[in-house]
Amino acid sequence: MKQRNNKIRFSAGSTAMRWLLRIILYGWAVTIIFPLFWTLATSLKSSKVFMQGDVWNWPDPMYLTNFFRAWQEANMGAYTFNTLFVTVLTVVLFAIMLTTTSYILAKYDFKFVKFFEKYYFVSMMIPGMLLLVPLFFQLRDVGDWLQSVIRFVTGNPNYTFVLTDNLITLSVVYAVTALPTPIFLLTGFMRGIDKSFLEAARIDGASEMYIFTRIVLPFVKPIVLFQCLTQFMGTWNEYMTALTFLENEKNYTLSVGIQKLIAQFGYQSDYGAVFAGLIISLLPILLLYVVFQKTIQNGTDMSEGIK
Amino acid sequence: MNKKKTQLRKHRPTAEQWRFMLIFGLPPLLLFTFFTVVPMIQAAYTSLFDYSGYGDMTWVGLDNYRTILTDSVFHQAVINDVLILIFKTIIVLVLSVLFAVSITRLRFKKAETNFLRFIYYLPNILSVVVIAKVWKYFFDLELFSVVSGLETPENGWVGTYPLPIITFVASWCGVGAFMIILIAAINNIPKERYEAAELDGAGQFRQLFNITLPAVLPQIRYIAITIITSLVPSNMNFVKLFIGEAESSGFMVMGLYEYNNAFTYYKLGYANAAAVLLMFIVLILSYTLNYGITRKERQ
Known part of the structure; x- marks a missing residue:
């Protein structure tokens, strides 16, 4: 009897119902896969074929020239390099600031530390994007001031320095403004580390650096890896801030550069090159996702649990 | 007496902890303040002015709102x-x-x-x-x-x-x-x-x-x-x-x-x-x- 109940407990309605649900599930999956495949197919098609109305078929023969043209003529190569630079720098800065600050907030229970903890968490409530306009103008003013200082010091009145149109500034902005929510999450995890571990290490004469890197960090490695991956993908894909900050074309990241690519090729109806550019910009992220799928999905669960 | 002493020590950072906080805790805190809190205050302040982003600012009170x-x-x-x-x-x-x-x-x-x-x-x-x-x-x-x-x-x-x-x-x-x-x-x-x-x-x-x-x-x-x-x-x-x-x-x-x-x-x-x-x-x-x-x- 009990055995039977066990079998029933997962039943999900009638057979017709199950098939209906399955069709809905796979239907939604098609709305996700199809646009991606279509993008890939179009990127491998010569634009002539595409404009003649062959928009659905898989290209035959495949036409790889689109990728070379996007990479070279439209500077996608340079944009990719810029994006990689910004993303890696952002993630490194982010990882250092995130782990150390969380460690201090979680394990140093001094009165003023508690105050700063509140300070970070209250700021979490401010929607970051709303600060984009004020932040840009503030950094522009600081940049103007720095420029006049540099001009005064070097004695060169034509020295130009634009703080905002700078990949390093952009990385610092990304890393710092992303901090509050991840700090909130990681501090929660670090509280879970038994205090006696750290006390024992301190009594044995371990330095703070040693405790932090050898005891605390290994404990929270999976969640930090997840947060860094999220930050990597978020930075790679970020659009509005990069668009606002970067003026000189040689500094463009992929998401800003694609607009340029579309302006260059889209208006000649050269869609092959446009879609090749789109594929170039999403391929690294896709690879990262395939490799770290489990970490990312489990991390998504974890990050919700703490709130 | 002894107990009180350890309690006290617990709530005062050692020199090494101070160093750790100064090197790693302070820079993010300052940058964070500079990138989020200061712009927010500045936004609230300039919202009371007629200001193009360049040149002079004229006080207009709540007119913008x-x-x-x-x-x-x-x-x-x-x-x-x-x-x-x-x-x-x-x-x-x-x-x-x-x-x-x-x-x-x-x-x-x-x-x-x-x-x-x-x-x-x-x-x-x-x-x-x-x-x-x-x-x-x-x-x-x-x-x-x-x-x-x-x-x-x-x-x-x-x-x-x-x-x-x-x-x-x-x-x-x-x-x-x-x-x-x-x-x-x-x-x-x-x-x-x-x-x-x-x-x-x-x-x-x-x-x-x-x-x-x-x-x-x-x-x-x-x-x-x-x-x-x-x-x-x-x-x-x-x-x-x-x-x-x-x-x-x-x-x-x-x-x-x-x-x-x-x-x-x-x-x-x-x-x-x-x-x-x-x-x-x-x-x-x-x-x-x-x-x-x-x-x-x-x-």
Whole structure:
């Protein structure tokens, strides 16, 4: 009897119902896969074929020239390099600031530390994007001031320095403004580390650096890896801030550069090159996702649990 | 006496701890203050001035706020944002609950579940630029007309129906991650509850409404709040990428209203007033929602 109940407990309605649900599930999956495949197919098609109305078929023969043209003529190569630079720098800065600050907030229970903890968490409530306009103008003013200082010091009145149109500034902005929510999450995890571990290490004469890197960090490695991956993908894909900050074309990241690519090729109806550019910009992220799928999905669960 | 001493020592950092805090704790704190708190104060301050972003500032008091609140473009932007918010929340919640319940209750094989999870999460990791451009081409190159068999309207699909299209694409991006959160929550519900319900003869829908949904209420709150806090940037991205300079087509959202006033019309004081208002609107929305759901949870 009990055995039977066990079998029933997962039943999900009638057979017709199950098939209906399955069709809905796979239907939604098609709305996700199809646009991606279509993008890939179009990127491998010569634009002539595409404009003649062959928009659905898989290209035959495949036409790889689109990728070379996007990479070279439209500077996608340079944009990719810029994006990689910004993303890696952002993630490194982010990882250092995130782990150390969380460690201090979680394990140093001094009165003023508690105050700063509140300070970070209250700021979490401010929607970051709303600060984009004020932040840009503030950094522009600081940049103007720095420029006049540099001009005064070097004695060169034509020295130009634009703080905002700078990949390093952009990385610092990304890393710092992303901090509050991840700090909130990681501090929660670090509280879970038994205090006696750290006390024992301190009594044995371990330095703070040693405790932090050898005891605390290994404990929270999976969640930090997840947060860094999220930050990597978020930075790679970020659009509005990069668009606002970067003026000189040689500094463009992929998401800003694609607009340029579309302006260059889209208006000649050269869609092959446009879609090749789109594929170039999403391929690294896709690879990262395939490799770290489990970490990312489990991390998504974890990050919700703490709130 | 001895005890007191150790207690005291506990609450005073050692020299080494001081050094650790100065080297690693202070720089992020200063940068963070400089990048978020200072701009916010500055925005609130310049919102009281007539300021182009360059040159002089003239004190105008609350005039900027008065003008914004009577500007019909701003009204339209608020309405558009709220409509997108409502429809997006409904679509995302219904679909992610439907998918999560189906995947957990249909007893798929592990490989099939993993395959679906892999696919569903994809839109969450892709760049908003790529997503918007692909969908824009899908509509603009009249492929949608071919697929649906409908006639393309005069201004094109995106130009004629910006709101439904942006709502759809924005929801399409969000469902996957939320579904994964809900799957984890549903798997944590004790199986005995379903067994008991089954024995009492409760059908699938009774089980859904009486067991599953109440149990995942915290997750639903998290989803709704995430949607609200990401609403302004997400709408701004999509409108900018789908429609470009939205002024001509008459489709405006709050984030872009602020952005355009600062960078297109050089009215920084005015734009900052809009930013302050926007911040209040978002905060009020998320607090009301949080309060409402917490009350329901307690019942």
